[in-house]
Amino acid sequence: MIxxxxxxxxxxxxxxxxxxxxxxxxxxxxxxxxxSLTVGRTHKPYISRMTIVVDAARVDGRRIAxxxxxxxxxxxxxxxxxxPYVSRDLALIKVRTDDADSRNAVTLICERYPARxxxxxxxxxxxxxxxxxxxxxxxxxxxxxxxxxxxxxxxxVAMGRGVRIxxxxxxxxxxxxSSQENGNYQAYxx
Amino acid sequence: xLLTGAEIVMECLIREGVExxxxxxGGAILPVYDAMTKYPQLRHVLVRHEQGAAHMAxxxxxxxxxxxxxxxxxxxxxxxxxTGIGTAMLDSSPIVxxxxxxxxxxxxxxxxxxxxxxxxxxxxxxxxxxxxxTRELAYIIREAFxxxxxxxxxxxxxxxxxxxxxxxxxxxxxEGPIRLPGYRPPSAADDDQLAAxxxxxxxxxxxxxxxxxxxxxxxxxxxLRELSERAQIPVTLTLLGKGAMPENHPLCVGxxxxxxxxxxxxxxxxxxxxxxxxxxxxxxxxxxLKTYSPNSRKIHVxxxxxxxxxxxxxxxGIAGDVRTVMGQLLTKLPAKQHAExxxxxxxxxxxxxxxxxxxxxxxxxxxxxxxxxxxxxYTGGDAVTVSDVGQHQMLEAQYYPHQRPATMLxxxxxxxxxxxxxxxxxxxxxxxxxxxWAIVGDGGFQMTMAELATAMQEGVKVNIVIxxxxxxxxxxxxxxFFYEERYQATPMFNPDFIKLAEAYGIPAMRVTRRDQIEESxxxxxxxxxxxxxxYVIEKEEIVYPMVPAGADLHNMLxxxxxxxxxS
Numbered sequence: 001m002i003x004x005x006x007x008x009x010x011x012x013x014x015x016x017x018x019x020x021x022x023x024x025x026x027x028x029x030x031x032x033x034x035x036s037l038t039v040g041r042t043h044k045p046y047i048s049r050m051t052i053v054v055d056a057a058r059v060d061g062r063r064i065a066x067x068x069x070x071x072x073x074x075x076x077x078x079x080x081x082x083x084p085y086v087s088r089d090l091a092l093i094k095v096r097t098d099d100a101d102s103r104n105a106v107t108l109i110c111e112r113y114p115a116r117x118x119x120x121x122x123x124x125x126x127x128x129x130x131x132x133x134x135x136x137x138x139x140x141x142x143x144x145x146x147x148x149x150x151x152x153x154x155x156x157v158a159m160g161r162g163v164r165i166x167x168x169x170x171x172x173x174x175x176x177x178s179s180q181e182n183g184n185y186q187a188y189x190x
Numbered sequence: 191x192l193l194t195g196a197e198i199v200m201e202c203l204i205r206e207g208v209e210x211x212x213x214x215x216g217g218a219i220l221p222v223y224d225a226m227t228k229y230p231q232l233r234h235v236l237v238r239h240e241q242g243a244a245h246m247a248x249x250x251x252x253x254x255x256x257x258x259x260x261x262x263x264x265x266x267x268x269x270x271x272x273t274g275i276g277t278a279m280l281d282s283s284p285i286v287x288x289x290x291x292x293x294x295x296x297x298x299x300x301x302x303x304x305x306x307x308x309x310x311x312x313x314x315x316x317x318x319x320x321x322x323x324t325r326e327l328a329y330i331i332r333e334a335f336x337x338x339x340x341x342x343x344x345x346x347x348x349x350x351x352x353x354x355x356x357x358x359x360x361x362x363x364x365e366g367p368i369r370l371p372g373y374r375p376p377s378a379a380d381d382d383q384l385a386a387x388x389x390x391x392x393x394x395x396x397x398x399x400x401x402x403x404x405x406x407x408x409x410x411x412x413x414l415r416e417l418s419e420r421a422q423i424p425v426t427l428t429l430l431g432k433g434a435m436p437e438n439h440p441l442c443v444g445x446x447x448x449x450x451x452x453x454x455x456x457x458x459x460x461x462x463x464x465x466x467x468x469x470x471x472x473x474x475x476x477x478x479l480k481t482y483s484p485n486s487r488k489i490h491v492x493x494x495x496x497x498x499x500x501x502x503x504x505x506x507g508i509a510g511d512v513r514t515v516m517g518q519l520l521t522k523l524p525a526k527q528h529a530e531x532x533x534x535x536x537x538x539x540x541x542x543x544x545x546x547x548x549x550x551x552x553x554x555x556x557x558x559x560x561x562x563x564x565x566x567x568y569t570g571g572d573a574v575t576v577s578d579v580g581q582h583q584m585l586e587a588q589y590y591p592h593q594r595p596a597t598m599l600x601x602x603x604x605x606x607x608x609x610x611x612x613x614x615x616x617x618x619x620x621x622x623x624x625x626x627w628a629i630v631g632d633g634g635f636q637m638t639m640a641e642l643a644t645a646m647q648e649g650v651k652v653n654i655v656i657x658x659x660x661x662x663x664x665x666x667x668x669x670x671f672f673y674e675e676r677y678q679a680t681p682m683f684n685p686d687f688i689k690l691a692e693a694y695g696i697p698a699m700r701v702t703r704r705d706q707i708e709e710s711x712x713x714x715x716x717x718x719x720x721x722x723x724x725y726v727i728e729k730e731e732i733v734y735p736m737v738p739a740g741a742d743l744h745n746m747l748x749x750x751x752x753x754x755x756x757s
Contacts, residue, residue, distance in 0.1 A: 021309075025312050063500070075371045
């Protein structure tokens with residue numbers, strides 16, 4: 001299974017300009033090979049969350065975590081793949097469906113996956129799948145012979161199972177005055 | 191109180207206890223320079239090149255343990271700081287660099303003297319800031335000093351657009367704890383780690399301590415000495431760890447590594463326990479990692495968690511402040527004896543002494559090793575020495591034993607030629623009552639010798655020692671050993687250093703014989719100003735021992751004993 005070779009690191013970071021750049025710069029500088037990196041906001045507007053997947057054969061996730069933790073804007077880091085966790089990858093796959101056979105095939109394949117057809121015409125269809133990374137890979141493999149013409153994936157997001165909550169301290173607020181006043185965190189892209 | 195951004199910078203520096211700033215003015219930092227006129231208690235030192243400002247701030251920081259401050263303008267002023275920032279980063283030296291930036295509206299437009307200095311310095315600073323809002327300025331400067339001096343210290347850069355410097359805002363100094371939720375340097379070891387470490391120490395028959403820069407930075411010299419004496423564990427030092435343990439202490443074996451004492455390297459290879467304290471297993475210390483200390487268990491204490499298991503896999507890794515952790519260890523550390531082991535190390539030391547160049551007949555030649563040894567003798571071994579990078583640096587490390595912390599400053603990690611003179615000037619500002627000697631080679635000196643003018647303009651006294659062999663000596667040594675003596679681009683045409691000094695009004699003396707060295711020290715001490723002494727030394731001296739890059743630590747090239755042939 002692909003999953004076995006992968007380590008997944010989750011980082012909570014301050015939602016400030018340049019933070020993604022700092023993380024990317026760290027990976028480049030330390031020669032850490034990253035399979036996927038996703039970032040997005042959380043339910044707290046001043047906190048963003050990153051999910052980083054690495055190939056354990058090439059780089060030790062604990063080294064990545066230790067180095068990430070050194071960044072001042074990184075609030076917390078956890079190697080979620082050390083314990084039970086849920087991970088999801090989303091893909092949009094455009095396949096050629098210019099005859100009845102291919103349309104039927106696509107429909108049948110999608111029924112066996114957590115996938116659905118979100119757009120279909122006489123030439124192409126777009127299939128959306130949200131699943132564990134290896135299941136997404138399996139769907140892609142099945143669609144390949146039919147003819148994939150375009151594809152996009154979000155990269156993996158992950159969360160530990162159960163009551164182990166990865167969150168910042170309840171009393172944490174951003175230190176800098178103006179950001180507090182504006183409440184304008186959306187304006188910053190990390 | 192309504193203040194301009196530039197005035198806020200000054201107010202904040204005063205509250206951080208800053209006494210001196212090293213800098214160079216320019217268009218985008220002019221408001222800060224203008225504000226200096228209202229704050230005469232902050233001394234500004236005008237350098238001749240911004241690299242010098244960063245090295246001076248670094249030298250000041252290393253000599254005092256306080257944060258050094260460098261100031262530069264935007265664009266080329268900022269980029270000239272880069273080598274100095276990198277030097278401070280690799281050696282964990284706390285400096286804060288303040289740079290001017292073009293106005294906020296002009297950022298991104300390739301304006302005159304605009305450069306993305308926060309982008310450039312991202313990988314070589316501990317953290318950096320571009321100030322977007324004048325109301326954040328005081329918070330940022332406070333954070334910058336806090337980050338620079340705490341945890342594993344390092345350089346922090348604050349880039350301030352010119353219109354932020356000019357803008358007037360209500361200033362109230364932020365009091366209370368600094369809120370940096372993502373910045374939590376480790377401090378103490380937990381009980382399991384301590385128990386595991388103590389168990390390894392109890393079992394060990396051939397233990398050795400590897401003491402690094404962290405001992406000096408956390409002020410753990412007393413703890414180191416107590417640990418070593420109580421458990422009778424010999425101590426070896428990294429280059430930057432020199433001064434962590436008095437080198438005349440019977441348990442101090444000396445410096446380890448590429449040009450370290452052979453006894454240290456043999457002991458590390460044969461040890462059954464390494465206790466690494468505030469050091470990071472640099473490749474210049476370990477040699478070939480595959481054969482490094484193969485039979486030992488390893489304890490590693492370092493404040494930076496990412497250093498644990500980075501180069502050398504260890505049995506007990508403790509991320510914590512080395513002084514705190516050693517204090518914890520000492521509460522439970524039993525007394526031990528390792529007489530046999532210590533005697534074995536002593537044998538290696540005696541063999542090393544026999545091979546010492548000081549036992550060689552000089553035949554009228556003047557060797558760099560002799561110069562350093564005699565400087566040590568005539569300065570009472572108690573000066574603050576600041577070396578540059580190259581053969582003279584290793585000779586200083588070998589032949590000038592230091593007894594006190596923070597008396598030997600050098601660029602270890604980055605190996606920055608040109609560091610010596612400006613760092614010595616900075617160190618002298620930090621320790622005005624100490625005798626500061628800049629020990630440099632003819633190559634490195636010429637990289638930053640423009641700072642001679644700074645020394646004279648600012649009336650600061652450093653004693654400059656140039657070991658002149660008219661070669662880039664260390665590179666030449668590598669060419670001799672590994673490139674069949676093809677001395678490509680290492681012979682140097684040099685100016686007449688005496689006349690050069692005279693041009694600056696600096697008293698100078700040329701030494702060509704060993705019996706002039708004592709006089710040269712008297713000469714240096716007889717002048718109130720900076721002096722320059724040129725020692726014309728043997729051109730093709732070799733620094734022994736040497737572990738070739740990547741070789742096993744015990745496979746050193748050794749100087750033959752007198753009468754022996756070079757193998």
